Amino acid sequence: MSQHILLRHRDIPHLDRLEVYQQHGGFEAFRKAVTSLQPTEVIQVVKDSGLRGRGGAGFPTGLKWSFCPNTIWPHYVVANADESEPGTFKDREIMESNPFQFLEGLMIAAFAIQANTAYIYLRGEYWHIGKLLDQKIAELEAAGLLGEGLFGTNYSLRLYTHMGAGAYICGEETALLESLEGKLGQPRLRPPFPAVAGLYARPTVINNVETLANVPPIIQNGAAWYRDFGTDKSPGVKIFSLSGHVNRPGNYELPLGTTFRELIYNYGGGIPEGRNIKAIMSAGASSTLIVADERALDTPMDYESLVGLGASLGSASVIVLDETVNMAWLAQKTTHFFKHESCGKCTPCREGTYWMTHILDRIVAGKAAEADVELLQAVAGQMQGKCLCALGEFSILPVLSSIQKFHSDYLEKVATPSLEVQS
């Protein structure tokens, strides 16, 4: 795409400076919202745009904003900047290089639900970004864009950063709220949903960084303009984080509905050293493996089409796997990740990820028999549908899909079980 909507810093040098951002229309959308629109009108434009949550769940953003009851106050907005899915590094680029567009989106969201306080929950590893955002927030306060009585209205807004400390689970929105309240990052039972009882049991909207960065251009240019990008059911643009076996890994902002082939071969430059592609993960480690056949490569990357492949778009973290990858090894890698990140609250996830790593370690070390693959499948099956949040549910996707679609990779590993196992 020649002109970016989200990664505009690639077209405009120094967009991370307030004066440059303002020279290019920055904070006009926020000013327009606060001075000339009703909160319900802002929500309606976002609803009409068809914008869906870019953190992974794909829930309609405007609808989410409309759920906050006007009978319970105060309301809060929390930006989910806990980007931690293996293969995902898009929010980071927005915050590092186009921070004001993200902050403006957050400010518009706050106005839309009449929140006077918004928090940005960042993963601890993004320490440098936390410092950068603190500095940008201070600049906005000095410029009169944050604080009391904005633009001569009675609307006031303050933003604060809050650093996480190395826990993937805090990307799950209720675990994030627990963490922000100073507790262990463990998911809450729902209902109540955060829109009714979120931070400090108050109505709370939690949006991903990329979702929020979409908001200023939507308010500025209108819903119809945004719908010109992407597909009918998945309007707009998306940042695809491309990693793994590609020549040019990185972030690519493309319309939803772009095919895997275009992303991997045109933008990503194809597979290194002319090797063949074997599989694709579309949602980071939380993916059902997609066999990279012709049909899959020509599948448009949007919410609906991915479901058609038995997969999901998630946060659009595309990990490319070439023919050198053994999928039992891959399942071992992802399972170790989920075992480490399981918060321990639900027994099926805590114990299931533990036992899956043990079985997979044996398989990959060549110390297992074929029956162990069946055992692995059984353990994964026992976790399915029994966990409070998606972590446990997602942990079994690479395991089950690798067994199902790449069974020979397992057979290769268990072909010659050592005496150790048989004894």
Added chain:
Amino acid sequence: MNALRAQYPEEVERILAKYPAERKRSAVMPLLYLAQRAEGYIRAQDLRDIAEICEISITDVASIVGFYTLYYDQPLGRYHIQVCTDLPCALRGAEDFLRQLSEKLGIGVGETTPDGLFHLEEVKCIGACHRAPVFQVQGDGEIVFHENQTVETALAVIEALREQARAAKGEQA
């Protein structure tokens, strides 16, 4: 006397100001980072000080230290060299990178150099998958990314940190 408050009066107030007055517990994570800044780990006294400021039990504070990976309850080395070997990094040679770095430093993963300066760790995804091999250095109250690394560039980073520590020691003397 609250030692943490005495040592960092302004920072403690700035942290508390972020949250509603009746929600002091929210300050526990930023206060733990503050307490960890000087020595690189959380001491028993820090737990008491933070519990007092946040108006929660010492056990509550300790549970937070135990749950989150970026807090330490013992001195493991001034600089934590944290190498990501998750799937996307592993596809770009991160496991080999860690193995070689470990050999060059002469310590295993999870071990500290004899001078107490470097602790080598294998960590989960840090959000730099497209620039693997990558590692971050946690120490002196900061976390700094180092991307597109080779063993040689990583050793240069480590050598620079060693120099920095030596110079700081010289200033103190």
